[in-house]
Amino acid sequence: MVTKELLNPNLLRAEYAVRGPILQRAQHLEEQGKKIIYCNIGNPQALSQAPLSYVRQMLSLLEYPELLEHPQSLKLYPKDIVERALLVLKHHPHGMGAYTQSSGIPFIRRAVAEFIAKRDGIPANKDHIILTDGASKGVQAAILALLKNRNDGFLIPIPQYPLYSATISLYGGTQIGYFLDEENHWQLNEGILIESITKAIQEGIHPVAIAVINPGNPTGAVLTLENIRMIIGFAKRHGLAIMADEVYQENVYATGCKFHSFAKVMHELDERDVTLFSFHSVSKGFLGECGHRGGYMELRNIRDDVLAQLVKQQSINLCSNVAGQIATYMMVAPPQPGDESFETYAKEREQILRSLKTKAEILGREINKIEGMSVDVPQGAMYAFVKFELPSDAGMDTSSMNAGERRAYETKRETEYCMSLLEETGICVVPGSGFGQPAGTLHFRTTFLPPQDEIEDLVRKLKKFHERYTKAESIVS
Amino acid sequence: MVTKELLNPNLLRAEYAVRGPILQRAQHLEEQGKKIIYCNIGNPQALSQAPLSYVRQMLSLLEYPELLEHPQSLKLYPKDIVERALLVLKHHPHGMGAYTQSSGIPFIRRAVAEFIAKRDGIPANKDHIILTDGASKGVQAAILALLKNRNDGFLIPIPQYPLYSATISLYGGTQIGYFLDEENHWQLNEGILIESITKAIQEGIHPVAIAVINPGNPTGAVLTLENIRMIIGFAKRHGLAIMADEVYQENVYATGCKFHSFAKVMHELDERDVTLFSFHSVSKGFLGECGHRGGYMELRNIRDDVLAQLVKQQSINLCSNVAGQIATYMMVAPPQPGDESFETYAKEREQILRSLKTKAEILGREINKIEGMSVDVPQGAMYAFVKFELPSDAGMDTSSMNAGERRAYETKRETEYCMSLLEETGICVVPGSGFGQPAGTLHFRTTFLPPQDEIEDLVRKLKKFHERYTKAESIVS
Numbered sequence: 001m002v003t004k005e006l007l008n009p010n011l012l013r014a015e016y017a018v019r020g021p022i023l024q025r026a027q028h029l030e031e032q033g034k035k036i037i038y039c040n041i042g043n044p045q046a047l048s049q050a051p052l053s054y055v056r057q058m059l060s061l062l063e064y065p066e067l068l069e070h071p072q073s074l075k076l077y078p079k080d081i082v083e084r085a086l087l088v089l090k091h092h093p094h095g096m097g098a099y100t101q102s103s104g105i106p107f108i109r110r111a112v113a114e115f116i117a118k119r120d121g122i123p124a125n126k127d128h129i130i131l132t133d134g135a136s137k138g139v140q141a142a143i144l145a146l147l148k149n150r151n152d153g154f155l156i157p158i159p160q161y162p163l164y165s166a167t168i169s170l171y172g173g174t175q176i177g178y179f180l181d182e183e184n185h186w187q188l189n190e191g192i193l194i195e196s197i198t199k200a201i202q203e204g205i206h207p208v209a210i211a212v213i214n215p216g217n218p219t220g221a222v223l224t225l226e227n228i229r230m231i232i233g234f235a236k237r238h239g240l241a242i243m244a245d246e247v248y249q250e251n252v253y254a255t256g257c258k259f260h261s262f263a264k265v266m267h268e269l270d271e272r273d274v275t276l277f278s279f280h281s282v283s284k285g286f287l288g289e290c291g292h293r294g295g296y297m298e299l300r301n302i303r304d305d306v307l308a309q310l311v312k313q314q315s316i317n318l319c320s321n322v323a324g325q326i327a328t329y330m331m332v333a334p335p336q337p338g339d340e341s342f343e344t345y346a347k348e349r350e351q352i353l354r355s356l357k358t359k360a361e362i363l364g365r366e367i368n369k370i371e372g373m374s375v376d377v378p379q380g381a382m383y384a385f386v387k388f389e390l391p392s393d394a395g396m397d398t399s400s401m402n403a404g405e406r407r408a409y410e411t412k413r414e415t416e417y418c419m420s421l422l423e424e425t426g427i428c429v430v431p432g433s434g435f436g437q438p439a440g441t442l443h444f445r446t447t448f449l450p451p452q453d454e455i456e457d458l459v460r461k462l463k464k465f466h467e468r469y470t471k472a473e474s475i476v477s
Numbered sequence: 478m479v480t481k482e483l484l485n486p487n488l489l490r491a492e493y494a495v496r497g498p499i500l501q502r503a504q505h506l507e508e509q510g511k512k513i514i515y516c517n518i519g520n521p522q523a524l525s526q527a528p529l530s531y532v533r534q535m536l537s538l539l540e541y542p543e544l545l546e547h548p549q550s551l552k553l554y555p556k557d558i559v560e561r562a563l564l565v566l567k568h569h570p571h572g573m574g575a576y577t578q579s580s581g582i583p584f585i586r587r588a589v590a591e592f593i594a595k596r597d598g599i600p601a602n603k604d605h606i607i608l609t610d611g612a613s614k615g616v617q618a619a620i621l622a623l624l625k626n627r628n629d630g631f632l633i634p635i636p637q638y639p640l641y642s643a644t645i646s647l648y649g650g651t652q653i654g655y656f657l658d659e660e661n662h663w664q665l666n667e668g669i670l671i672e673s674i675t676k677a678i679q680e681g682i683h684p685v686a687i688a689v690i691n692p693g694n695p696t697g698a699v700l701t702l703e704n705i706r707m708i709i710g711f712a713k714r715h716g717l718a719i720m721a722d723e724v725y726q727e728n729v730y731a732t733g734c735k736f737h738s739f740a741k742v743m744h745e746l747d748e749r750d751v752t753l754f755s756f757h758s759v760s761k762g763f764l765g766e767c768g769h770r771g772g773y774m775e776l777r778n779i780r781d782d783v784l785a786q787l788v789k790q791q792s793i794n795l796c797s798n799v800a801g802q803i804a805t806y807m808m809v810a811p812p813q814p815g816d817e818s819f820e821t822y823a824k825e826r827e828q829i830l831r832s833l834k835t836k837a838e839i840l841g842r843e844i845n846k847i848e849g850m851s852v853d854v855p856q857g858a859m860y861a862f863v864k865f866e867l868p869s870d871a872g873m874d875t876s877s878m879n880a881g882e883r884r885a886y887e888t889k890r891e892t893e894y895c896m897s898l899l900e901e902t903g904i905c906v907v908p909g910s911g912f913g914q915p916a917g918t919l920h921f922r923t924t925f926l927p928p929q930d931e932i933e934d935l936v937r938k939l940k941k942f943h944e945r946y947t948k949a950e951s952i953v954s
Contacts, residue, residue: 002752019792045574060541072549097522275479291799315496322768323800
């Protein structure tokens with residue numbers, strides 16, 4: 001029989017914190033009847049966010065094209081969506097049930113290229129677009145393709161989204177963590193990047209790529225134009241490919257902040273040497289269609305023979321799911337003014353984005369009022385990375401610990417804190433250690449996705465819990 | 478910039494023949510206006526097979542639940558499907574747009590377990606079911622999980638479906654090919670298995686699993702009960718896990734042939750030691766829903782700590798796509814007698830399966846009439862693996878070649894033949910070398926999925942082409 005010892009050691013090593021033991025405990029408590037507020041993962045439609053009508057209308061017509069032949073049923077659909085459905089079936093007569101080309105349906109890849117061209121005012125090529133089952137699958141494909149051996153290193157942010165660390169572990173590569181600058185709105189810091197890569201090289205690691213998440217997960221930070229320019233220069237000097245995770249590009253709330261794509265900034269810099277993989281998804285933004293697993297990867301400064309290998313890699317998986325490809329199409333080609341569906345689309349979109357902005361502000365403001373807790377009010381994305389303090393343990397001398405021991409001790413404290421929070425309040429958040437953290441700090445990540453009244457309630461409960469917990473800890477001490 | 482030399486050498490090595498250069502040439506010719514008959518891949522809905530109504534009705538309702546509130550639109554749906562849609566939304570209120578549990582929606586995993594229990598008359602456990610994006614993703618997950626290092630070997634059939642060889646290459650493992658017995662309806666042969674594993678062990682390879690495709694791809698063979706018992710005994714003696722690819726379990730046509738699942742045979746043998754991964758999919762059978770990328774993996778004789786690792790592995794991908802999960806649900810829980818949708822379901826199902834059986838027989842019979850061409854009439858699946866002969870090259874002395882040289886020469890001849898067939902007739906098939914073949918034989922794989930009149934036309938064209946090609950080759954000689 002297969003035993004744990006017989007499994008791939010890379011799999012045993014891989015950790016994926018946002019779906020770890022705390023979530024399992026939460027699911028268990030929920031089965032027992034406890035109300036759980038799932039703030040552990042960016043899953044908007046599991047937290048009452050409604051899907052955008054135009055996306056679902058299109059999918060329902062394409063799943064069951066018989067609807068197109070019945071005038072009564074068509075009354076339920078805006079005219080432009082019906083026309084678009086007919087157009088899709090004309091371009092792609094095989095419909096939802098056939099394998100597509102390995103990179104995805106050609107007219108959808110063309111629509112993605114047009115979306116990028118329009119968003120950034122730059123040229124884009126449909127043959128450099130690969131449709132993927134969510135952005136995760138694109139990230140995983142890029143990491144596997146760039147990984148020649150165990151010593152190949154990927155620079156990843158700390159704190160990071162654990163997809164990166166888990167995938168690098170699973171495929172047997174090496175992570176090179178670089179700290180984000182909490183004191184400077186979680187931007188990247190060139191000094192820290194240089195320090196991280198230099199240390200890695202000294203240890204015999206060969207850096208191949210840098211992953212950047214913008215807007216940030218778990219930090220909620222939006223990178224400035226200058227910061228992105230700096231990163232491109234850094235990548236160029238060190239011969240690194242850039243993996244730009246831009247799935248939160250629509251989720252920018254803070255006044256004065258603006259999303260700048262790596263593609264656009266590279267074009268402006270006339271940068272023709274740094275290979276760019278950028279990723280987008282239907283799961284975030286205002287669509288929140290996580291369950292449909294749709295997304296794309298765009299390639300820049302890519303040679304034809306390298307592209308051919310990446311397409312071959314996709315062919316082994318046959319193709320990404322067609323419903324996800326259609327959702328991606330609807331994301332990049334939404335209704336336009338004058339279309340019957342436009343008004344509803346614009347209203348639904350606006351409502352979701354405004355609500356996210358309001359909730360980010362409430363969460364940020366109220367958490368900063370809690371004593372011993374602070375957070376950089378999220379500029380974007382769907383998360384806040386909250387710093388908190390606990391009274392020191394009486395029996396514990398952290399000054400005699402080395403950094404590793406200290407982090408292990410703090411991981412334990414973070415985990416106990418989050419588990420207690422769950423047990424007492426039903427709030428499910430992820431300990432900061434799951435995202436990587438410097439020694440000497442305690443964090444947790446929470447989303448601000450629950451409905452507004454629940455967010456207000458959540459912050460109240462959190463405050464009460466934190467006061468009680470720190471008091472109890474003090475008494476134990 | 479990333480160059481080909483900087484890519485993962487395992488990716489460079491991986492080959493996926495069913496989507497190789499011949500397909501690319503076919504797509505190119507099609508763009509230029511040539512009619513192509515795609516027999517290279519089992520993609521039924523790209524070859525005019527209609528989807529089953531009940532699957533698509535359910536998906537359209539779940540994509541756009543507003544339909545459930547309008548009596549007019551509901552007239553287009555059978556009553557039981559409407560009730561099932563409401564039930565699904567009750568069990569799974571988040572609908573299609575939220576991430577699910579990593580292993581898939583619990584009530585669907587329960588339905589899969591009930592399907593297996595009913596099919597085989599054996600117990601089945603929903604917690605040992607993992608829903609996947611098609612069977613391919615399950616196979617890939619199993620291979621990655623079982624692969625400890627480069628010398629770990631997977632026994633795979635020759636001829637095989639190239640997913641296996643490509644995935645083993647991509648993840649850096651070793652394939653141990655075992656020939657199927659063409660003289661004995663492509664069954665597995667114990668002597669050959671022992672010879673293959675013995676040779677591999679002598680070469681320092683550590684065998685970890687055996688992959689079996691039943692019904693066979695590309696062979697169309699259905700394994701007998703005795704053959705499956707033999708394989709289980711062989712796996713047990715050698716400490717191998719079994720990977721049973723059973724995606725064609727509904728595609729059995731030949732009189733006297735019957736599908737026996739590995740799960741059932743292992744249960745009958747009271748086998749409690751051999752770990753079994755078995756795979757099923759919505760892409761084949763009578764559904765043919767390839768584009769929806771739905772499927773499942775069932776585990777038997779699996780320890781809890783190993784299962785936990787496999788679930789963690791899924792969690793890194795978040796979850797499989799929800800439309801595919803729903804399609805899987807519909808596959809395992811089809812309409813029952815008495816349901817309003819039953820009659821249509823039964824008729825559509827019957828039509829597809831009868832048509833496949835008829836086409837398998839026509840293809841087999843007519844190919845066997847062509848001089849210098851022969852085929853084992855497919856007992857199941859969607860493919861025929863056709864053996865053909867070419868006149869020997871005058872300038873070529875194959876007797877002085879070693880087996881490797883001879884295979885390379887034959888690969889070239891097969892490829893030239895298939896490319897000429899495509900150029901002249903528009904028929905796109907895959908050279909046998911893509912599936913692995915012993916030296917001294919020439920093969921190609923074709924599906925029998927095109928509509929019946931096209932199959933008849935295809936065989937006529939193939940006959941004419943083969944006669945002309947072999948004559949021309951003789952003249953050159």
